[in-house]
Amino acid sequence: MRGGGAACAEEEDMGKKMELLRQIFGYQSFREGQERLVDAALAGRDALGIMPTGAGKSICYQLPALLLPGITLVVSPLISLMRDQVRALVQNGVRAAYLNSSLNARQYQRALQNARQGMYKLIYVAPERLLTEQFLSFAREAEISMLTVDEAHCVSQWGQDFRPSYLEITRFVELLPRRPVLTAFTATATPKVREDILELLRLQDPEVVLTGFDRKNLFFEVQRPKGKLAAVLRLLGELEGKSGIVYCSTRKTVEQLCDELQKRGFEATRYHAGLSDEERKENQEAFLFDRCRVMVATNAFGMGIDKSNVGFVIHYNMPKDLESYYQEAGRAGRDGSPARCVLLYSGRDVVTNQFLIDHAEEQSALTPEQRELVQKESRRRLKEMTFYATTQDCLRSYILRYFGEKAERFCGDCGNCTANVEWAEAGDAARALLAAVAEQEGRYGVRRTLRTLLGAEGGLAESSHWGALRGESETQLRLVCEELLRRGALVQSDGEYPVLSTGDAAVCGQILREGLRLRMLKRTAPSPARQEQPEDQALFERLRALRAEIARVQGVPAFVVFTDATLRDLCAKRPRRREELLAVQGISVKKAERYGEQFLAALETYGRERSR
Ligand code: ADP
Ligand code: ZN
Secondary structure, eight states: OOOTTHHHHHHHHHHHHHHHIIIIIOOSSOOTTHHHHHHHHHTTOOEEEEOOTTSOOHHHHHHHHHHSSSEEEEEOSOHHHHHHHHHHHHHTTOOEEEESTTSOHHHHHHHHHHHHTTOOSEEEEOGGGTTSHHHHHHHHHSOEEEEEETTGGGGOTTSTTOOGGGGHHHHHHHHSSSOOEEEEEESOOOHHHHHHHHHHTTOOSOEEEEOOOOOTTEEEEEEOOSOHHHHHHHHHHHTTTOOEEEEOSSHHHHHHHHHHHHHTTOOEEEEOTTSOHHHHHHHHHHHHTTSOSEEEEOTTSOTTOOOTTOOEEEESSOOSOHHHHHHHHTTTTTTSOOEEEEEEOOHHHHHHHHHHHHTOOOOTTSOHHHHHHHHHHHHHHHHHHHHHHHOSSOHHHHHHHHTTOOOOSOOSSSHHHHSEEEEEEOHHHHHHHHHHHHHHTTSOOHHHHHHHHHTOTTSOTTSTTTTTTTTSOHHHHHHHHHHHHHHTSEEEOOSSSOOEEEOOHHHHHHHHHHOOEEEEEEOOSOOOOOOOOOSOHHHHHHHHHHHHHHHHHHTSOHHHHOOHHHHHHHHHHOOOSHHHHTTSTTOOHHHHHHHHHHHHHHHHHHHHHHHO
């Protein structure tokens, strides 16, 4: 809590915050949820912000950090995340630094020394550092007004990225002479994880802000192609001129796909944990700096990559859970421009993920009970992910419901909603499937069951259901089976050889009585091109070229200079004078000083040429 005169200081703060929002960050107004979180921190109240990737969590603690006295510590799990955040802050003239294992002993000493002398308003720190002697002795003497926990879901064993070192945060806070304001942020928190964050971080009467998870500018779709390579090539053709990421589940797939793309003349590069530090850095920069259009990568790539002009994210393989999927796909369209998120699904992806769960590297920090719980939860999440990949209903509402939000049944703006729909009567097939599974209860898997019903090779000729659905298409039957699994009429066991058994009796009963109508998608038309073109494309291109030139000279990625959204706003507003620049989205005082003249000149030249 803050000392005397707090009330008065707060009022001043409130006035100042809008000024800082404009001058330091270059935004005219807050987005949903931001102001409440900023106000809470300024008023000395703990806070938890749950907002999807791209919603703008950073400002919620960076802005109050500038107004609070002393230092704000930001606990962050990833080195690349810290580096990018600090880089962006420094661009806007904010004194910030990070303390993590990427610094050598000398650099670390120097940074701590600077911190002691009050050089920084924000310090990003890895959770493992908190309880080290050196850091602790610094922290106990410094004036720490706020402690921010980024990616706060890492504290929960129910979450997808459990990090035992996050559990040390509370101990660290206890060791400080004064308790700072605690603020926590995450993009993914199911209700259980949410409770864990509140409890394990011991937030006191926190302001909890949960903004919608919907990312309206993202177009979600699932494809089930025969050949994934061909599907990627087709998509890259449709997405010409946009840059994006293709995620694969293994290093080997990354290598192969990247080779194939390069062979065909695509500017593709690759990223996975098996490459040398040097190559990873190089490739990442090639993508960030727009020298390479396509990044082929494992999930090691992307956390903290705040590239705002990612126009698509393709998943070559299905990820292990929807948390990961939404986070990875969410790297598209961060600046609000329309973007496509395509999942290429095949049944094999489920098997691969199952294998990875069963053979997960033993995290030494976990107790046997913790490990068992983590595995069980991983299996449950994989099932939900598979349901997403196979649902014929709205994809967006599936995601939103998963994260505990209410959603319309159909959004009208995802691959499933815009596909042509046919309704198929599948009552007979469903009944036959239920009967066959009831007979063999828990002994056989999907494939063998379907083959039995079809009377085909690999089936059980001795079954009384042999050939009951002879002549039907196997693909169609598979859809029926998936629908029964989603509805809970059938359940599938875990493990390497999953088997089927009957599930919820009430659901089965209803299907036996009323039959089953299946929503069948016919994705014949290519996905709609959702290009939000700036009004004046020629001007946009010219500003883009200028941005590229400045970025090259400065040695920073283009979006660090201005995002696409800023360029679009420049095209729309056409400022003539310096003061007018500040009304453009994303132009801070520092950036106006740095780049203003050049952009004003470009706008003027363009205007003159046009009027001639
Ligand atoms: P998150 O951490 O929630 O994924 P970021 O903090 O990285 O999101 O912000 C995502 C993008 O939104 C960034 O490009 C940021 O500059 C932009 N942004 C954040 N707040 C605002 C705002 N109030 N107005 C306009 N753009 C904003
Ligand atoms: Zn939809």
